[in-house]
Amino acid sequence: MKCTKCGRDAVYHARYEGKFYCHKHFNEMVESKVKQTVRKYGLIKRGDRIAVGVSGGKDSVVLLHILHKLSQKFPFEIIAITIDEGIAGYRPESVEIAKKNAKMLGVEHRIYSFKEYIGFTLDETVNIMGSFEKGERVGACSYCGVWRRWLLNYAAQDVNADKLAVGHNLDDEVQMFLMNIMRGDVARLGRTGPYYEVIHEGLVPRIKPLREVPEKEIVLYAVLNNIEVDFSECPYAVEAFRAEIRDWINEMEEKHPGTKYQILRSYDKMFPLLAKAYAHRDLNRCKICGQPTTGEICKACSFKLQVQEKAKEKGITFRIE
Ligand SMILES: [Zn+2]
Ligand SMILES: [Zn+2]
Structure with a gap:
């Protein structure tokens, strides 16, 4: 098939809009979607310092590349942040890939590890809290999610960022929306x-x-533009429910192209009402770490205390910062 815009050989068919794209026009289309999202909601302002959370996976690395490209034309700064959760056999490789991409683009890059800022790696946490094999595993993803969110916010403040950009794509948003519904x-x-x-x-x-x-477009963007990304998946990730939702949405998109965008539009229309009703406006400072929380002690600190307690109980000693 031929590119709808220029007639050159097409590399991509966007079924949801019935158009074909050559490599050049595919790049332009993806980049302009990002630009429009930023512009529509005023996500980046002149002079902003944007911390980009880069895990090394496809989404965050492509985000880094596109924001870097935009920052050449618009006056804002970017700095890459990587959280090292301490997951053997998975994290070291992806941290390397994040590092390489930042270096290649000439973007400043900082790494924040669970070990240094929380006190234990995720692997250590899983060992302390139970054995996976014995079925005692206590949701590695819960600890990881809460601590990563906490550390990203800490890191973003540490580098004096005005905003934190994360690599959530259309599929992530739609899955998250339906899962919560x-x-x-x-x-x-x-x-x-x-x-x-x-x-x-x-x-x-x-x-x-x-x-x-x-x-799909993020994967293709990375491949077509020879961007090195880590496609491996976290060994702890066993979100069965999310996988079911993902497969179901993909099936609907296959039968009814444009479904994902329609779901996103519905979410966008509901958001102002939801935000008004549910956004936390009266947050306190955590008594331990000072980060905002609805209670007295934030979730990250209370998880940390739990793990410390359990480690003591089991007589496990290790270095705690
Ligand atoms: Zn073209
Ligand atoms: Zn805290």
């Missing part, structure tokens, strides 16, 4: 959406410039 957790949908709101001075606003780009 199916769990009845509508409140969560009011806390993160198409645009950010400053709700606390200690909370760096998160932006998602890739939320209108389908996962």
Whole structure:
């Protein structure tokens, strides 16, 4: 097939809009979606310092490349941040890839590890809290998610960033939306959406410039442009429910092209109402770490205390910062 715009050989068929794209026009299309998302919601302002969370995976690396490209034309700065959770056989490789990409683009890069800032790696946490083989595993993903969120916010403040950009793509957004609907957790949908709101001075606003780009297009963008990304998956990730939702949405998209965008549009229309009803506006400072929380002690600190307690119980000693 031929590119709808220029007639050259097409590399991609966007079924949801019935168009074909050559390599050049595919790049332009993906980059312009990011630009439009940023512009539509005013995600980046002149002079902003944007921390980009780069795991080394396809989404965050492509995000880094596209924001870097945009920053050549618009006056804003970027700095890459990588969280090292301490997962043997997975993290070291992806951290390397994040490092290489940042270096290649000439973007400043900092690494923040669980070991240094929380006290234990994720592997150590899993060992302390139970044995996976014995079925005692206590949701590595819960600890990881809470600590990563905490550390990303810490890191973003540490590098004096105005905003934190994360690599959520269209598929992630749609999955997250439907998962929360199916769990009845509508409140969560009011806390993160198409645009950010400053709700606390200690909370760096998160932006998602890739939320209108389908996962497929991110993969193709990386491949076509020879961008090195890590395609391996976290060994702890066993989100069965998310996988079911993902397969189901993909099936619907196959039968009814454009479904993902329609779901996203529905979310975007509901978001202002949800944010008004559910966004936390009265946050305290955690008594231990000082980060914003609804209670007295934040979730990250209470998890940390839990793990320390359990380690003591089991007589496991290790270095704690
Ligand atoms: Zn073309
Ligand atoms: Zn805390």
